[in-house]
Amino acid sequence: MTYDVATPDAYIAALPSERQAPMEALRKVIRENLPAGFEETINYGMIGYVVPHSLFPSGYHCSPEQPLPFVNIASQKNFIAIYHMGLYADASLLRWFTEEYPKYVQTKLDMGKSCIRFKKPEQIPFALIGELMQKMTPQDWIACYEEQLKRG
Numbered sequence: 001m002t003y004d005v006a007t008p009d010a011y012i013a014a015l016p017s018e019r020q021a022p023m024e025a026l027r028k029v030i031r032e033n034l035p036a037g038f039e040e041t042i043n044y045g046m047i048g049y050v051v052p053h054s055l056f057p058s059g060y061h062c063s064p065e066q067p068l069p070f071v072n073i074a075s076q077k078n079f080i081a082i083y084h085m086g087l088y089a090d091a092s093l094l095r096w097f098t099e100e101y102p103k104y105v106q107t108k109l110d111m112g113k114s115c116i117r118f119k120k121p122e123q124i125p126f127a128l129i130g131e132l133m134q135k136m137t138p139q140d141w142i143a144c145y146e147e148q149l150k151r152g
Contacts, residue, residue: 003015003045004045005042006042007042008027008040008041008042008047011023011042011046011047012024012027012047015075016075018121019075019080019121021121022080022121022122022124023047023073023075023080025124025126026073026080026082026124026126026129027040027047027073029126029129029130029133030049030071030073030129030130030133032130033129033130033131033133033134034049034071034133034134035133035134035136035137035138037051037052037055037137037138037139038050038051038070038071038138039051039052039067041067043066043067043069043072044069044072045074046072046073046074046083047072047073047074048069048070048071048072049070049071049072050066050067050068050069050070051067051068051070051138051141051142052067053067055138055142056068056138056142061149068141068142068145069085070084070085070086070136070138070141071083071084071085071086071133076117078119079110079117079118079119080117080118080121080124081115081116081117081118082115082116082118082129083114083115083116084114084116084132085114085141085145086135086136086140086141086144087111087113087114087116087132088113088114089144089145089148090136090144093132093135093136096135097128097132098111100128100131101125101128103128104125104127104128105123105125105128107120107123
């Protein structure tokens with residue numbers, strides 16, 4: 001689900017009450033662990049963490065007026081989602097995450113290419129998400145992104 005809001009605070013406020021606390025906790029762990037240089041914003045109707053144009057003037061190749069997306073979080077109809085583009089683009093990061101996940105959560109990992117889905121907010125592994133956020137700097141993400149574009 002997307003919300004027509006202008007700020008991350010407004011996004012959280014627009015959520016159903018039972019989703020506000022877990023989304024705020026997820027936002028907090030991301031902000032506390034994300035390397036310097038990423039910016040929090042609203043993009044694609046979700047809370048997003050992007051590489052700003054000041055660090056990557058080219059922007060997102062699909063929409064150059066947009067900053068380069070990295071991570072988004074959203075409250076969807078049946079789950080809370082983390083969209084982490086680094087997991088999609090970097091096989092070693094994906095391997096690390098999928099190996100670590102069972103150490104934190106007893107249920108099976110529910111994941112698409114970049115989307116990690118949590119049907120039960122109480123099962124969000126905040127410590128693992130914090131570690132994941134520390135794994136890639138804006139410069140690392142730019143290099144990975146550019147490499148993927150060359151292959152594309």
